[in-house]
Amino acid sequence: MSKMNVVKLKVPVSQEDVDKLEQGDIVYLTGTIYTAREGVYKKVLESGEKLPVDIRSISNVNFHCSPAASPNEQGGYDVGAVTATASFRFGKWMKQWFEVSGAKIIIGKGGMPEQAYRDVFVPNGARYLSTVGYGAGALLGRGIKQVKDVHWLAENGIAQAMWIFEVDEIGPFIVDNDREGNSLFVKHENAVNAKLEKLYEGLKPPALKRYGETTSRADEVIGEPDTQPIRIVNAMPTERSKD
Amino acid sequence: MSRKPIPQQLVLETATELMSRAAIDIPPDYKKALQAAASKETEDLSCFVIKTMLDNYDVAEEDRRPMCADTGLPRFYVKAGNEAVVEGGFIALEHAIRESVAIGTQQIPLRPNRVHPLTRKDNNNNLGIHAPEIEYTFEPGGDWIDLVTVHKGGLFGTDYRMLFPGDGIDGIKRFFLDTMASFGRRGLACQPAIIGIGLGGNKDTCMRIGKEAACLRVVGDVNPDPDVAKLEQELKDLGNNIGMGPMGFEGKTLVVDCHVEVAYTHTGGMPMSIHSFCHSSRRAAARIHSDGRVEFRDDPQWFTDFYRREGIE
Numbered sequence: 001m002s003k004m005n006v007v008k009l010k011v012p013v014s015q016e017d018v019d020k021l022e023q024g025d026i027v028y029l030t031g032t033i034y035t036a037r038e039g040v041y042k043k044v045l046e047s048g049e050k051l052p053v054d055i056r057s058i059s060n061v062n063f064h065c066s067p068a069a070s071p072n073e074q075g076g077y078d079v080g081a082v083t084a085t086a087s088f089r090f091g092k093w094m095k096q097w098f099e100v101s102g103a104k105i106i107i108g109k110g111g112m113p114e115q116a117y118r119d120v121f122v123p124n125g126a127r128y129l130s131t132v133g134y135g136a137g138a139l140l141g142r143g144i145k146q147v148k149d150v151h152w153l154a155e156n157g158i159a160q161a162m163w164i165f166e167v168d169e170i171g172p173f174i175v176d177n178d179r180e181g182n183s184l185f186v187k188h189e190n191a192v193n194a195k196l197e198k199l200y201e202g203l204k205p206p207a208l209k210r211y212g213e214t215t216s217r218a219d220e221v222i223g224e225p226d227t228q229p230i231r232i233v234n235a236m237p238t239e240r241s242k243d
Numbered sequence: 244m245s246r247k248p249i250p251q252q253l254v255l256e257t258a259t260e261l262m263s264r265a266a267i268d269i270p271p272d273y274k275k276a277l278q279a280a281a282s283k284e285t286e287d288l289s290c291f292v293i294k295t296m297l298d299n300y301d302v303a304e305e306d307r308r309p310m311c312a313d314t315g316l317p318r319f320y321v322k323a324g325n326e327a328v329v330e331g332g333f334i335a336l337e338h339a340i341r342e343s344v345a346i347g348t349q350q351i352p353l354r355p356n357r358v359h360p361l362t363r364k365d366n367n368n369n370l371g372i373h374a375p376e377i378e379y380t381f382e383p384g385g386d387w388i389d390l391v392t393v394h395k396g397g398l399f400g401t402d403y404r405m406l407f408p409g410d411g412i413d414g415i416k417r418f419f420l421d422t423m424a425s426f427g428r429r430g431l432a433c434q435p436a437i438i439g440i441g442l443g444g445n446k447d448t449c450m451r452i453g454k455e456a457a458c459l460r461v462v463g464d465v466n467p468d469p470d471v472a473k474l475e476q477e478l479k480d481l482g483n484n485i486g487m488g489p490m491g492f493e494g495k496t497l498v499v500d501c502h503v504e505v506a507y508t509h510t511g512g513m514p515m516s517i518h519s520f521c522h523s524s525r526r527a528a529a530r531i532h533s534d535g536r537v538e539f540r541d542d543p544q545w546f547t548d549f550y551r552r553e554g555i556e
């Protein structure tokens with residue numbers, strides 16, 4: 001763990017700070033961040049509604065999450081735990097969202113495709129931070145000092161409202177994309193995949209194949225005949241087991 | 244024999260306490276296993292993620308806040324001693340359990356996760372049709388009732404497949420690898436996880452025992468059948484040899500433990516189910532005695548010799 005590079009940033013983040021981030025850096029944020037996901041994106045980017053606040057002047061960090069928030073006695077909201085939601089579903093809105101919001105950092109779960117990093121994030125000088133775990137909800141919840149504001153709560157509900165949080169060293173987050181748009185997740189996936197085939201070596205093919213195990217839908221789903229000595233039951237008739 | 248009924252109110256209080264323990268306090272067996280994994284993990288990123296999870300458990304306990312914002316789907320397991328009597332009967336017991344879920348949702352608070360599958364209607368209390376699930380089993384002799392709650396999270400990492408006898412151990416391993424490798428990507432299964440495997444039965448039994456194996460057996464517990472125990476170890480090693488750790492990063496820590504449960508099945512088939520109990524492995528158990536004593540404990544002790552019996556007795 002000592003080998004991890006930890007970076008603490010103030011929000012709104014400066015382009016200079018963002019550009020210095022390296023893939024795999026561990027980031028903590030202090031300042032104001034907001035949540036926006038499909039509910040907000042649809043309103044603004046598809047229905048053309050005006051943002052309820054000038055988000056550019058407030059923050060440039062967009063968190064893909066829905067908080068476990070409940071109303072408190074002071075008429076505000078308490079946030080217990082926060083967990084990010086999977087970001088890849090929001091890819092189609094990101095290009096326009098960067099233009100509208102001026103966001104420089106997107107925080108979420110699981111990263112986005114490298115294509116999106118190259119085509120949309122790089123031109124905007126934006127970076128993607130992934131939450132860690134992903135179930136580190138209590139830790140992130142502690143980083144939220146105060147709910148500063150909430151918009152579209154009645155129309156969108158708790159999960160899809162636009163929450164504005166004041167945060168103090170909220171994190172940790174991991175930087176996924178480098179300056180060229182390469183993804184840390186993809187790098188690790190490739191490394192895992194390279195070794196995966198070896199584990200299957202020597203395992204005999206399934207008696208009954210399923211879609212997904214074959215690349216062509218036209219393939220016969222019935223696999224090789226059983227090679228095991230269990231022959232008492234004609235579990236899955238195959239060409240050869242008829243004789 | 245005097246049968247002293249267990250008061251409904253005591254069931255309610257115990258169940259409500261279990262709700263918050265499950266949501267907030269990580270079970271010690273899981274935490275210890277994760278600490279051990281952290282010291283063995285050689286990949287920096289995987290190690291960092293595990294340590295962050297350990298920090299998260301501490302914060303949850305200190306602040307009394309849920310360990311994960313997705314507070315899962317609360318469900319209950321009830322084991323009743325054969326001599327146990329509940330005031331108001333089992334209808335009253337279910338009433339108390341359902342009420343504890345509504346109270347817990349509000350007080351802890353939990354995310355109201357339960358919705359109607361089509362209309363997405365949310366009662367905002369984690370109650371609904373067949374929600375929470377309540378499963379029963381019985382044990383000879385006792386006049387107590389065991390209550391266990393599990394707040395299972397995770398939309399990923401669970402699968403079922405009908406294998407055939409000819410598939411043998413190879414088929415089991417293949418399905419295991421398919422599931423682990425695909426759901427582990429980008430950490431969708433929120434691994435490291437306790438993996439439960441159901442083998443045999445019919446489809447519903449296969450799913451049930453697999454899920455119980457994941458959620459109700461503590462880390463380190465070994466199936467008493469040596470053949471099954473051997474398979475548990477093999478699958479655990481296989482999973483940790485994939486080379487994938489938490490969040491899909493390179494690592495050795497995918498499977499915290501693997502528990503296999505078997506049920507007698509159709510002679511032509513070998514159904515198999517796989518369940519991942521994510522790193523918010525939320526479970527809590529208590530025994531309510533007829534004299535009003537309540538003992539909280541870490542091990543649900545769900546799988547007993549009696550529960551796994553083979554013959555008539």
Ligand code: SF4
Pocket residue numbers: 083134135311312313314315395396397398432433521522523
């Ligand atoms: S799978 Fe578990 S740890 Fe991950 S988000 Fe869901 S409840 Fe939390």
